[in-house]
Amino acid sequence: MSGLIERLPPLRWTAALLRRLGLRGRSVVIAVPFLWLLVFFLVPFLVVAKISLSEAAIARPPFTPLLEWDGLRAIVTLNFGNFAFLFDDPLYLNAYVSSLRIAFVSAVITLFVGYPIAYYIARSPEGRRSILLTLVILPFWTSFLLRVYAWQGFLRSNGVINNFLLWAGIIDQPLVMLQTNFAVYLGIVYTYLPFMILPLYANLVKLDESLLEASADLGGRPAATFFHVTLPLSMPGVIAGFMLVFVPAIGEFVIPELLGGPNTLMIGRVLWNEFFSNRDWPVASAVAIAMLVILVVPIMILRNAQAKTEES
Amino acid sequence: MNETLTVAAAKPWATGSERPFVRIEKITKKFGDFYAVDDVSLDIWKGELFCLLGGSGCGKSTLLRMLAGFETPTSGRIEIDGQDMTGIPPYARPTNMMFQSYALFPHMTVEKNVAYGLHRDGMKGDEVRDRVADILRLVKLDAFARRKPHQLSGGQRQRVALARSLVKRPKLLLLDEPLGALDKKLREETQFELIKIQETLGVTFIVVTHDQEEAMTLSTRIGVMNAGVIVQVGEPSQVYEYPNSRFVADFVGTVNMFEGRVSEDEPDYISITSPEVGGEIYVGHGVSCVLNQQLWFAIRPEKLRVSRERPEKEHNVLPAVVEEVAYFGNLSVYRLRLDTGKLVQATKVNLSRSEEDAISWDERVWVTWGDTAGVVLTQ
Numbered sequence: 001m002s003g004l005i006e007r008l009p010p011l012r013w014t015a016a017l018l019r020r021l022g023l024r025g026r027s028v029v030i031a032v033p034f035l036w037l038l039v040f041f042l043v044p045f046l047v048v049a050k051i052s053l054s055e056a057a058i059a060r061p062p063f064t065p066l067l068e069w070d071g072l073r074a075i076v077t078l079n080f081g082n083f084a085f086l087f088d089d090p091l092y093l094n095a096y097v098s099s100l101r102i103a104f105v106s107a108v109i110t111l112f113v114g115y116p117i118a119y120y121i122a123r124s125p126e127g128r129r130s131i132l133l134t135l136v137i138l139p140f141w142t143s144f145l146l147r148v149y150a151w152q153g154f155l156r157s158n159g160v161i162n163n164f165l166l167w168a169g170i171i172d173q174p175l176v177m178l179q180t181n182f183a184v185y186l187g188i189v190y191t192y193l194p195f196m197i198l199p200l201y202a203n204l205v206k207l208d209e210s211l212l213e214a215s216a217d218l219g220g221r222p223a224a225t226f227f228h229v230t231l232p233l234s235m236p237g238v239i240a241g242f243m244l245v246f247v248p249a250i251g252e253f254v255i256p257e258l259l260g261g262p263n264t265l266m267i268g269r270v271l272w273n274e275f276f277s278n279r280d281w282p283v284a285s286a287v288a289i290a291m292l293v294i295l296v297v298p299i300m301i302l303r304n305a306q307a308k309t310e311e312s
Numbered sequence: 313m314n315e316t317l318t319v320a321a322a323k324p325w326a327t328g329s330e331r332p333f334v335r336i337e338k339i340t341k342k343f344g345d346f347y348a349v350d351d352v353s354l355d356i357w358k359g360e361l362f363c364l365l366g367g368s369g370c371g372k373s374t375l376l377r378m379l380a381g382f383e384t385p386t387s388g389r390i391e392i393d394g395q396d397m398t399g400i401p402p403y404a405r406p407t408n409m410m411f412q413s414y415a416l417f418p419h420m421t422v423e424k425n426v427a428y429g430l431h432r433d434g435m436k437g438d439e440v441r442d443r444v445a446d447i448l449r450l451v452k453l454d455a456f457a458r459r460k461p462h463q464l465s466g467g468q469r470q471r472v473a474l475a476r477s478l479v480k481r482p483k484l485l486l487l488d489e490p491l492g493a494l495d496k497k498l499r500e501e502t503q504f505e506l507i508k509i510q511e512t513l514g515v516t517f518i519v520v521t522h523d524q525e526e527a528m529t530l531s532t533r534i535g536v537m538n539a540g541v542i543v544q545v546g547e548p549s550q551v552y553e554y555p556n557s558r559f560v561a562d563f564v565g566t567v568n569m570f571e572g573r574v575s576e577d578e579p580d581y582i583s584i585t586s587p588e589v590g591g592e593i594y595v596g597h598g599v600s601c602v603l604n605q606q607l608w609f610a611i612r613p614e615k616l617r618v619s620r621e622r623p624e625k626e627h628n629v630l631p632a633v634v635e636e637v638a639y640f641g642n643l644s645v646y647r648l649r650l651d652t653g654k655l656v657q658a659t660k661v662n663l664s665r666s667e668e669d670a671i672s673w674d675e676r677v678w679v680t681w682g683d684t685a686g687v688v689l690t691q
Contacts, residue, residue: 208413208415210411210413210415211415211417211418213380213382213402213409213411213415214409214411214415214416214417214476215417215428215432216381216382216401216402216403217380217381217382217402217403217407217408217409217477218403218408218428218429218432218476218477218480219403219404219429219432219433219480220403220428220432221403221432224432228428229417232419233417233418233419
């Protein structure tokens, strides 16, 4: 590697420059994702934070500037009214609570569906595991949007499921499934299932088989072995999978929009409406910031769980 | 076997008076086309410390795992304490196992690890606490009860594993390479501890090991395994002094082996002509063999004597040159080149602290042995 650097002049010059700046290889490697996050995450976040503190205006862009020159000094106008407004109108609080609830219930269902699948794959013979994992990831090859649209085709009153049930004579009137919370749960569980299965699988596949044998040897029946050994040891995977479903599901917009009904209240939809229908960017930004604050807690839990996994 | 062995009456395997505690009857285990264990039958009596000894892949661990119930025999049956084990899952067997990797639950403290088996049996409260405390005292770990496995040293983990497998007072304790991961000093200490514990609790032990020294020190009897078959079963001294095959002679301890043919076959002695010796080997007892039959003469290094002067003997005296001397503290090992070109090993106990006149490199010496010191092997 160092040979390559020595031979190519541009690389050599860059390396010399970095050295002069006191940067070693390690810091350069870390700098790449650091810069990425800085440019594409922190800066946009600060922009949104800035907008959330301004007032809506009929202008382009549709909000007042924070910083103004009156010729002599800079005047900073901070408007916390947008955040206060979130507490005034129960819509926002309801939307947050409803989003948290839908995301939580979906994550729980996903966990119950995903755990057996991950367990089964992890316990399969090594050759079959990669095939099964590919099957789990396979839906990603089709656009997420298309797949959610496809569910519309399944769930609507003259859709595949209803037609089949009518044909089989199980029902005599089509079931209302589309535009219900049921469809939203189904959509979230379906979409996020791989995010549950993969971390769980990664954890379960490492589980030392001799621990299961030790438990059986000490008198543990299969159920006892599962609850006393497998489950506690897979907790980091459970938490990681749960958070990977729970966190993005809170802000989910496409699924409630396409599958949910008018009374499916989720913060992502509220945000979208504030932004595009109301064109109230400051309130929309305040909604986004508030959502982020709410998400900090579960994200901390996730990070903690990951740190614990690395420790053991 | 060339001699009738006198065995004490307290050894049930010799008298066959008691019913065996563990009966392994014609057990075979196949993995695909591979016979891991091939038609093994073995009886083990109560209170024994039985060692299954063999190299890696000889089937000893598979046999142990079938006793624990982790593997199902392809054919044959296992009986423990009069009960047929066929179809009985591990959690319902009267056995406990100490795993080679120890398999301690990493998320539980030492205490909880040990208590695990008791809890599974529905035991609660003070009884569990007392039993755990007792067994932790026995393995000298009472001070570490609250630690997690990763906070312990290898030796301590090994003792937790032992405590965990003993706490349920199993009728049969299975130990898979129990001392493998320990350093020599600790291993020797633990060997004696194991024997002490085994005698205190009266549990029957079956130990799997590849370490012949360990098998020698620990066991009441040894079963030597090779390629899925038990080649010899016997007490340590029996297996060491009267191996029944070249494999056993070679695997258990060090041995010098001479190939040859029977040249004289008398009721009270035989002679073997061996080109490797450059003459005759005189064996001072009868052997069931025929003239001109091919066989092997095996003799342990400590049974060879090395001297500068030719001993006043007619038979079994060979000239040699010292090629190497290795000093081990308690003894010295000589590698000697016979005039025929064959290398032999001889050991000598270092009786005094410094021997000025010790036999050294490149000296011409004589190698000799007693007429009944070696073993004649026909297979």
